[in-house]
Amino acid sequence: xxxxxxxxxxxxxxDYTLGASGSITPPAAWTVGLSTTAVGSGSNMMRNxxxxxxxxxxxxxEIGSTTPAGYAxxxxxxxxxxxxxxxxxxxxxxTFSTGGSxxxxxxxxxxxxxxxxxxxxxxxxxxxxxxxxxxxxxxxVAADTAATRTFAVGDTExxxxxxxxx
Amino acid sequence: xxxxxxxxxxxxxxxxxxxxAEGMEGLRVHHQRAxxxxxxxxxxxxxxxxxxxxxxxxxPNNYNEDQTMSADVAEKTVAELIKxxxxxxxxxxxxxxxxxxxxxxxxxxxxSDIEAFGSRYKNKERKSLDLKFLEGATS
Numbered sequence: 674x675x676x677x678x679x680x681x682x683x684x685x686x687x688d689y690t691l692g693a694s695g696s697i698t699p700p701a702a703w704t705v706g707l708s709t710t711a712v713g714s715g716s717n718m719m720r721n722x723x724x725x726x727x728x729x730x731x732x733x734x735e736i737g738s739t740t741p742a743g744y745a746x747x748x749x750x751x752x753x754x755x756x757x758x759x760x761x762x763x764x765x766x767x768t769f770s771t772g773g774s775x776x777x778x779x780x781x782x783x784x785x786x787x788x789x790x791x792x793x794x795x796x797x798x799x800x801x802x803x804x805x806x807x808x809x810x811x812x813x814v815a816a817d818t819a820a821t822r823t824f825a826v827g828d829t830e831x832x833x834x835x836x837x838x839x
Numbered sequence: 840x841x842x843x844x845x846x847x848x849x850x851x852x853x854x855x856x857x858x859x860a861e862g863m864e865g866l867r868v869h870h871q872r873a874x875x876x877x878x879x880x881x882x883x884x885x886x887x888x889x890x891x892x893x894x895x896x897x898x899p900n901n902y903n904e905d906q907t908m909s910a911d912v913a914e915k916t917v918a919e920l921i922k923x924x925x926x927x928x929x930x931x932x933x934x935x936x937x938x939x940x941x942x943x944x945x946x947x948x949x950x951s952d953i954e955a956f957g958s959r960y961k962n963k964e965r966k967s968l969d970l971k972f973l974e975g976a977t978s
Binding site: 698701702704737741744746747748750751752755756757758780782785788805820822823826827831 | 841844846850851852853854855856861862864865866867868869871872879880881882884886887897898900901902903904906941942944945946947948949950951953959960
């Protein structure tokens with residue numbers, strides 16, 4: 674499963690954590706979106722990718738931009754083990770080369786979808802982002818789904834996000 | 840419009856739909872699958888029965904996204920936070936105070952403040968749906 678850390682998340686370390694930036698700051702809450710774009714390996718998504726309805730280059734295209742049909746971004750609270758859906762206690766993988774601290778968020782649910790399903794349909798990845806406007810907001814991380822998820826009426830989709838920093 | 844759906848398992852989701860009727864259709868189908876023990880989606884996870892549905896005009900996550908407030912309100916709010924977070928020696932942890940200030944713009948309620956099948960969001964819903972529309976789910 675391919676994953677990517679976008680530049681905005683990297684800036685959270687360089688600018689916000691290290692430099693206490695007042696302009697590069699985390700959102701009030703994280704949101705999770707589903708994308709038709711696969712992460713790929715430096716071709717589909719890039720570190721400087723942006724959400725866009727235009728399918729071109731390394732743009733990231735969100736499902737449901739023409740017809741949501743039950744699709745909306747889901748919230749993950751910016752807290753640890755206190756919000757109704759938020760992050761878990763982090764744990765350390767002490768492996769020198771591949772280790773780091775990781776945290777897993779509570780599972781989020783998309784749907785139930787309606788009608789003929791969202792348009793565009795077919796999720797190939799999920800992304801941690803900001804805000805609720807489809808195809809807008811900063812991208813932070815993304816990961817491929819195990820297979821393309823095509824949604825029909827009554828379907829829901831579950832995403833459990835684990836973030837590892839190392 | 841947006842629907843906040845609370846499932847019987849305690850999980851929740853937000854849906855964007857054009858009308859209540861459209862949302863009800865998708866929810867009825869999902870609820871029906873749960874009553875029949877069928878999968879809830881392409882992942883194959885079990886469908887879940889629906890316990891509550893709240894209606895919003897905007898996505899309920901949209902709660903002070905600019906993370907701003909008027910200076911007057913900020914002055915009073917921060918003063919109150921200092922009062923409630925200072926210890927018996929009158930000392931305030933700046934990290935704790937900063938965390939408290941940050942959470943003022945947070946859109947979700949803490950888990951401990953949510954009633955069973957209640958809304959997860961601070962934004963007030965316009966109304967909740969009568970779940971009678973699910974009643975035909977087992978027929």
